[in-house]
Amino acid sequence: MCNVCTREAAPAPAxxxxxxxxxxxxxxMKHNITTDPTNEEKQKEVEYQPDLLAISTQFSKLAYDIFKQTVVRLQETKAYA
Incomplete structure (x- = not known):
């Protein structure tokens, strides 16, 4: 046997x-979302709670739209031209 086969496996790092x-x-905290993977009741509650990704995407789109409108208004000013 070779050394690789007989070598002891190193313990996995913590x-x-x-x-x-x-x-x-x-x-x-704001949307009262609580997750606990060991509690079945909490998991059922989570199914009906808003998705954090969806909420953050909505806020990102809103911020982008406001920024875009501001840039368009700035570009239409005489000072920018």
Whole structure:
């Protein structure tokens, strides 16, 4: 047998502690979203709660539209021309 086959497997490194994202936590608090993968009742509640991605996409689109309108207004001014 070769050394590779007989070598002991190295133990897997312990997962690093994950810092919670403050923006996501604020959205969860604002929209009263609670997730707990071990609690079946909480999982059923989550099914009917708004999707964070959908909410953030709506806000991103709104911010983009406002920015775009502002740029168009700026481009129409005499100072810009």
């Amino acid at each position: 997962p690093a502690a994950v810092k919670p994202n403050k923006a996501i936590e604020r959205l969860k």
